[in-house]
Amino acid sequence: MTSYRFYPMTLEAASRISRWTYPEPYAIYGMGGDEESLSELMNGDYEFVTDRQGELVGFICTDHSARVPGGYDAGIYEDEHGVDLGLGLDPDLTGRGLGSDFVIASVRHVAQRFAVRHVRLAVMTFNExxxxxxxxxxxxxGVRFHSPVYGVESEFVAMACSVPSKES
Incomplete structure (x- = not known):
């Protein structure tokens, strides 16, 4: 398993992340590099992630920044014993088999940081x-629901995982 390190977001990392562009059909995950994207990344909910060599490889977000608006009506955010996670991997690293380790490390990090027993996220259903x-x-x-993405109603699915206790 690759070793990842998590740091509070910096303006330098946010600037790089905000300019990432993903190939179709994943282009919707790009941020566009504008001031609004930088402001979002710097709101305190985001962390940047480096590999063992200190290279920027991704980001995570928690709390409200990880939530999808339609998820509120679907009731997925009512359980207060979990934490919401959003994440992104550098588009140059996607499709190389790094995703599972990155997700597992991210789950462990936020579970420890927030002392929770489960982590949830929402993913667009097209993103197999x-x-x-x-x-x-x-x-x-879990539950499927719809939420607007850049003005277009899109289908999402809520997903959750339990975090093993330290005794397990």
Missing amino acids: RAKKVYEKAGFEE
Whole structure:
């Protein structure tokens, strides 16, 4: 398993992340590099992630920044014993088999940071590649719901995983 390190977001990391562009059909995950993207990344909910060599490889977000608006009506955020996770891997690193380790490390990090027993996320249903990675990392599918993405109603699925206790 690759070793990852998590740090509070910096303006330098946010600037790089905000300019990442993903190939179709994943282009929707790009941020566009504008001031609004930088402001979002610097809101205190984001961390940047490096590999063992200190290279920027991804980011995570928690709390409200990890939530999808339609998930509120679907009731997925009512359980207060979990934490919401959003994450992104550098587009140059996607499709190389790094996703599962990245997700597992991210889950462990936020579970320890927030002292919770489960982690949840929402993923667009078209993104089979991400869903497979999340399932491999222990997530199970839950409720499907719709939420706007750049003004277009899109389908999402909530996924959650339990975090093993330290005694396990």
